[in-house]
Structures are given as C-alpha cells and as structure tokens.
Amino acid sequence: xxxxxxxxxxxxxxxxxxxxxxxxxxxxxxxxxxxxxxxxxxxxxxxxxxxxxxxxxxxxxxxxxxxxxxxxxxxxxxxxxxxxxxxxxxxxxxxxxxxxxxxxxxxxxxxxxxxxxxxxxxxxxxxxxxxxxxxxxxxxxxxxxxxxxxxxxxxxxxxxxxxxxxxxxxxxxxxxxxxxxxxxxxxxxx
Numbered sequence: 001x002x003x004x005x006x007x008x009x010x011x012x013x014x015x016x017x018x019x020x021x022x023x024x025x026x027x028x029x030x031x032x033x034x035x036x037x038x039x040x041x042x043x044x045x046x047x048x049x050x051x052x053x054x055x056x057x058x059x060x061x062x063x064x065x066x067x068x069x070x071x072x073x074x075x076x077x078x079x080x081x082x083x084x085x086x087x088x089x090x091x092x093x094x095x096x097x098x099x100x101x102x103x104x105x106x107x108x109x110x111x112x113x114x115x116x117x118x119x120x121x122x123x124x125x126x127x128x129x130x131x132x133x134x135x136x137x138x139x140x141x142x143x144x145x146x147x148x149x150x151x152x153x154x155x156x157x158x159x160x161x162x163x164x165x166x167x168x169x170x171x172x173x174x175x176x177x178x179x180x181x182x183x184x185x186x187x188x189x190x
Contacts, residue, residue, distance in 0.1 A: 003189070010171045017099060020148060033052055033053055033054070034054060035053075036050050036052075036053030036054065037050065037053055037054050037056035037058075037059050037105060038050040038051045038052075038053045038054070038055060038059065039055075039056070039057060039061070040056075041057050041060050042061065043063075043103070043123065044057075044060035044061055044062055044102075044123070045061045045062065045063060045065075045066065045123055045124075045188070046059070046060060046061045047060075047123075048104045048173040052146035054091075058178035062099070062102040062103065062121075063102065063103045063121035063122060063123050063128070064099030064100070064102060064103055064104060064105045064110065064121050065099060066121065066126060066160045067097045067099070067105050067119075067121060067128055067158065067160060067168065068097050068098065068099045068105070069096075069189050069190070070095070070096050070097075070098060070189070070190045071092065071096075071097065071168060071187035071188060071189050071190065072092060072093075072094055072095075072169065072187065072188050072190060073088065073094070073095045073114055073185060073186075073187040074091075074092045074108070074185045074186060074187075074188075075091045075092070075093070075095060075170075075183050075184075075185045076184050076185050077091070077181055077182070077183055078178065078181065078183075078184065078185070079180075079181060079182075079189075088113070089173075093150075094109050094190075095107055095108070095109035095110070095117050095187055096108045096109055096146065096167075098116075103120055103121050103122070103123070104118065104119070104120055104121070104131075105118075105119050105120075105121055105128055106118060107119065107158075110147070110148065111147065111148035112181065115148065116134065117130060117145065117147070117154065118145060119131060119157075119158065120130040124160075126159060126160040126161075126162055127157050127158070127160070128157060128158050128159075129156075129157045130144050130145060130155050130156055132144065132145040144156075144173075144175075147174055151176055151177045152174055152175065152176040152177075153169075153173050153174070153175050153176075154172050154173065155171050155172070155173050155175075156170075156171050156172035156176075157171055158170045158187075159171075163186050165189075166172065166188055166189040167174075167186055167187070167188060167189070168185060168187040169185075169188075170183065170184065170185055170186070170187055171183075171184050172184075
C-alpha cells in the first residue's frame with residue numbers, strides 16, 4: 001500500500017517543482033558593447049561589422065566611397081582584345097572620381113574636365129560598371145554610354161584592388177566609327 005501511495009506523491013512533487021516559472025539572471029553590462037559602433041545600413045560595404053554594439057551609421061562605408069579620390073591613370077590601348085596598339089600606348093592622365101550617391105560615381109578626366117562617365121558601384125564585388133544602354137534603332141542597342149563624342153560608346157568596369165587600397169584596375173571597351181579599342185590599365189590614388 002505504501003508503494004502505491006509513494007509513486008503518485010512523487011509524481012505530484014515533481015509536477016509542482018517543474019512548474020516553477022523560470023527567471024532570467026540579471027544581464028552582465030559589458031562596456032565594450034557600448035563603446036563599439038557598427039554600421040546598420042544594408043547598402044553599406046561594412047554592414048554589421050563590429051556587431052554587437054551600438055548602431056552608428058556615421059561609420060558606414062558605401063560602395064561609392066571605395067572609389068572616390070584623385071588618381072593618375074596609365075592607359076594601355078589595345079586595338080583588339082589582346083593586340084597592343086603601339087602607336088597609342090601608355091598614356092598617363094589624371095582622373096577624378098566623385099560619389100553622387102551611395103552606389104553611383106562619376107569619373108572626370110577621360111574626355112576633359114567638363115564631361116564625366118557614369119558608373120554604378122556594387123556593394124560586395126568592389127567593382128563599378130559603366131551605366132546605360134543607348135538605343136540606336138528600335139531593335140539595335142549599343143551597350144555602354146557615349147564616350148567623348150556621340151560616335152563613340154564605352155562599356156566596361158573599374159575594380160578596386162582589395163589588397164592595395166590605392167589601386168584601381170580599369171578595363172573599358174570603346175566602340176567608334178573607326179573601330180574597337182580596349183583601354184586597360186591601373187590608376188594610382190594620389
């Protein structure tokens with residue numbers, strides 16, 4: 001009889017003890033979390049770096065910020081995809097890259113001081129591509145944008161070197177009434 005009474009009492013005691021409400025222990029206040037700031041904008045290159053911490057969007061670095069600055073560009077011109085054009089090689093000139101939004105930039109210097117190329121920078125690839133597609137006829141398109149004159153179009157990209165923050169790799173294709181040229185080279189930040 002004692003055994004029959006013991007088992008239900010044991011189950012009742014376990015039920016009472018297991019039904020106690022859990023209380024969380026008091027959180028430990030870590031001063032490092034209050035001091036560490038992180039970017040909380042998903043469009044930024046450094047989104048959530050240093051998390052956890054305090055959100056502070058003044059620490060954000062946007063794709064256009066990666067490219068901004070003044071550069072010296074050494075241009076190598078190729079008449080086809082791989083043949084070096086010895087007549088117009090190794091031209092060096094200044095470029096200025098200006099951010100106009102979080103992901104849009106302008107490059108001044110290819111076509112003089114008053115004309116600029118429009119590019120869109122991507123967040124994760126450290127690359128900016130030339131914008132736009134020009135419609136020639138109802139069914140014909142030139143990919144890229146006008147380059148220095150309306151008979152020339154340019155397409156291509158610039159890439160930020162991930163290991164050397166002062167270098168950009170430029171790779172443009174220029175299609176004109178006189179043929180196709182490839183402009184490839186390195187721009188060094190001043």
